[in-house]
Structure formats: structure tokens, C-alpha cells
Amino acid sequence: MLLRTLFASLILLLPTVPFAQSLPRKADAPPAAAADAKADRSFRDTTGYRHPALSRTQRDLQNLAYALQLRDYCADDRVSDAFVKEQLARFGRITGRKETCRTLLAY
Numbered sequence: 236m237l238l239r240t241l242f243a244s245l246i247l248l249l250p251t252v253p254f255a256q257s258l259p260r261k262a263d264a265p266p267a268a269a270a271d272a273k274a275d276r277s278f279r280d281t282t283g284y285r286h287p288a289l290s291r292t293q294r295d296l297q298n299l300a301y302a303l304q305l306r307d308y309c310a311d312d313r314v315s316d317a318f319v320k321e322q323l324a325r326f327g328r329i330t331g332r333k334e335t336c337r338t339l340l341a342y
Contacts, residue, residue, distance in 0.1 A: 323336070
């Protein structure tokens with residue numbers, strides 16, 4: 236029974252392997268098509284939207300939670316300065332700006 240099931244599964248999967256290998260990769264696409272796709276982005280105009288995208292709200296809330304945790308680290312004398320500096324540098328890479336314990340007050 237097990238051998239029959241294994242054989243049937245192999246027979247069903249075998250025809251899909253050559254097809255999957257023959258598909259063109261995205262890197263094979265001509266560069267002109269990519270340039271045309273980037274040039275015409277008028278269909279994504281969101282100037283009239285009342286609220287920001289959900290992903291932006293989620294990112295802001297995640298940054299807020301991280302900033303509050305870092306503020307706690309900054310205020311706690313038991314946490315080493317090296318650790319706080321490393322965490323601030325990591326948070327700065329996420330936000331794209333130089334973060335200090337003082338800049339965390341903006342969150």
C-alpha cells in the first residue's frame with residue numbers, strides 16, 4: 236500500500252519538474268520593460284486619500300513600540316551604555332536617521 240502511494244505520488248510530480256525548469260527567470264526580462272513599468276506610476280496616485288496605508292500605520296506602531304523599549308533602556312542605569320548604543324544604532328538603521336535617547340522623545 237505504501238509503495239503504491241509513493242509510486243503514484245512520484246508519477247504525479249514527475250511531469251511538473253521539466254516544466255518548472257524551463258520557465259524563464261525574471262532576470263531574463265528585457266531592461267526596457269522594467270523602465271517602462273517604473274515610468275508610468277500615475278495609476279498609483281493616492282493624493283486624495285484621507286488615511287495612510289495600513290502598512291505605514293503598522294510600521295509606525297512597530298517603531299513606537301521599539302522606541303518605548305529603547306526609552307526604558309535609556310532610563311535604566313543597570314543597562315550598559317554599549318548595549319544601549321548598539322540598540323540605538325539598530326533602530327537608526329530601521330528609521331533611517333541617527334537615533335539617540337533624546338530623539339526617542341519624538342515617538
